Amino acid sequence: MKNYLWNMFANIKNGQMAKKSIILESRKTICESFLKILWDEGFISGYRIFVQNNKKIEIFLKYSRAGKPVINSxxxxxxxxxxxxxxxxxxxxxxxxxxxxxxxxxxxxxxxxxxxxxxxxxxxxxxxx
Structure with missing residues (x-):
């Protein structure tokens, strides 16, 4: 059940190390609730359901003014x-x-x-x- 979460954690880490602004993740309810927490606390810029495919979520990563990721670890x-x-x-x-x-x-x-x-x-x- 929680393998989706650990995959999402790894994708967020890798996306921020590669300085990507948007990453795609599979749409699961547990992942959406985790993204809601990250968005409420200001760790990501936002997320939305991918337009072309309902089973994917676009995650907008957030960076500081110096270009460093908001999520350090x-x-x-x-x-x-x-x-x-x-x-x-x-x-x-x-x-x-x-x-x-x-x-x-x-x-x-x-x-x-x-x-x-x-x-x-x-x-x-x-x-x-």
Missing amino acids: LKCLSKPGQRLYYSAKQIWKLDSSKTFIVFSTNKGLKTINQCKKYKIGGEPLVVIN
Whole structure:
């Protein structure tokens, strides 16, 4: 199920290293919810469904004025071979001011601040700096 997400993480990393402005990704609901989080937090310029093919999404990557990517690093925490899970108490111990973590919860994909607000735990998918 989450292989789509890890493929999208790799494509975003590679697209930003190659200084691309637009990348294409397969359209999945979990990918769309992750892109919505990235867009809400200002890590990408936007995304839309590809005009010629409904099964693809165009992702517009964002760069700073100096030409550096807004997403410096995208690191996967929980991997298919070794899953991590944090309870709500363990999430409170994490410092949310330095890193941005996206969790997969039973309520969908949530940021670390949303998990603290709703007092829910989950599987940390990715750390973005």
